[in-house]
Amino acid sequence: AVLKQFGAGGYGGSDNLITNEAELQQHQKLEKLYISTRTAKHFQRDIVRGVEGYIIIGSKQVEIETKLSEDSKKYGSENTCTSGNTLSKTALSFGRARAHMEKEYGNLLKALGTQVAEPLRAMVMGSPLEDARHLAQRYDRMRQEAESQTIEVSKRQARMREMPGNHDLVMKLESAETKLHDLKSNMSILGKEAASAMATVEGQQQRLTLQRLIAMVEAERTYHQRVLQILDQLETEMISERQRLEAPPAPSVVDMPSPPPFEEVNGVYTSQTHNESTDCMGYFLGEVMYPYNGESDTELNLSIGDYIVVRK
Numbered sequence: 001a002v003l004k005q006f007g008a009g010g011y012g013g014s015d016n017l018i019t020n021e022a023e024l025q026q027h028q029k030l031e032k033l034y035i036s037t038r039t040a041k042h043f044q045r046d047i048v049r050g051v052e053g054y055i056i057i058g059s060k061q062v063e064i065e066t067k068l069s070e071d072s073k074k075y076g077s078e079n080t081c082t083s084g085n086t087l088s089k090t091a092l093s094f095g096r097a098r099a100h101m102e103k104e105y106g107n108l109l110k111a112l113g114t115q116v117a118e119p120l121r122a123m124v125m126g127s128p129l130e131d132a133r134h135l136a137q138r139y140d141r142m143r144q145e146a147e148s149q150t151i152e153v154s155k156r157q158a159r160m161r162e163m164p165g166n167h168d169l170v171m172k173l174e175s176a177e178t179k180l181h182d183l184k185s186n187m188s189i190l191g192k193e194a195a196s197a198m199a200t201v202e203g204q205q206q207r208l209t210l211q212r213l214i215a216m217v218e219a220e221r222t223y224h225q226r227v228l229q230i231l232d233q234l235e236t237e238m239i240s241e242r243q244r245l246e247a248p249p250a251p252s253v254v255d256m257p258s259p260p261p262f263e264e265v266n267g268v269y270t271s272q273t274h275n276e277s278t279d280c281m282g283y284f285l286g287e288v289m290y291p292y293n294g295e296s297d298t299e300l301n302l303s304i305g306d307y308i309v310v311r312k
Helices: 003-006 021-078 087-124 127-162 167-246 263-264 271-280
Strands: 281-288 306-312
Touching: 021 087, 021 127, 021 167, 087 127, 087 167, 127 167
Parallel strands: none
Antiparallel strands: 281 306
8 A cells, every 4th residue: 555655646556456458448547647637736736826926026016116106206296306397207207107017017917816826726626626536546445445355256266276165165255256246347437437537627627727828928918018118108208308408508599780781881872773783783791700900001900790891
């Protein structure tokens, strides 16, 4: 019994019972199903533990990130800076974006709990698996009993050979053989039921676990896509504010008096009839921007703000 416990993890692994080939194959199939469902159960339990740990850590992260979001929005709404409101506006955008991201993260944690952890936990603790395991264990106990009964029949047959014609030994041998026949018959029926139940559970484990893993990946993918959209929009807003802050100041516009007309500067007043001849002279006015002292009598002395007539 100890060797069987070590050899099959709680399910008997003895093949000493001499039976037909069909029963032996059924017994080996049931052993494989037992191991398969036990391993899948442990994997489902590992997923549940991992998801629950992720949810616990994520909930603490949401708490921290929410505090950061509130602090950012508080700074942005107070607007205490006297030299501009660029940082305040950016802080408000940052706080709102983080709040939106934490909302999406909360939805992810909720989805992982309801769509992944809870269904798998229900199957690990569910009755179909336990019922199938109980059937397999009952089959194993009956098979062990049949093994013992086979040995008992062999002993009685040996005694019959030693003491032929003993009526009492004949009756006991017939009783032992009848019991062995009944055990084998019941064992075959129970083995089929256990194998069918275990195969059903194995199929459910495979399908459900795969579905929950896909659901987890889809939930995480959706979360990251939405967060990426939020970050893209936030980055665009923040860069725009930075560019506006770093842009050089626009030159101030000073109203300068328009230069006097050429006729007024030179004391020449032409009539409308001389406009055409005047336009043909080819000149333009220039305002002096830098002072200049003439080096000879033929050069002009120029002061800032003077106007000169430049002719072609």
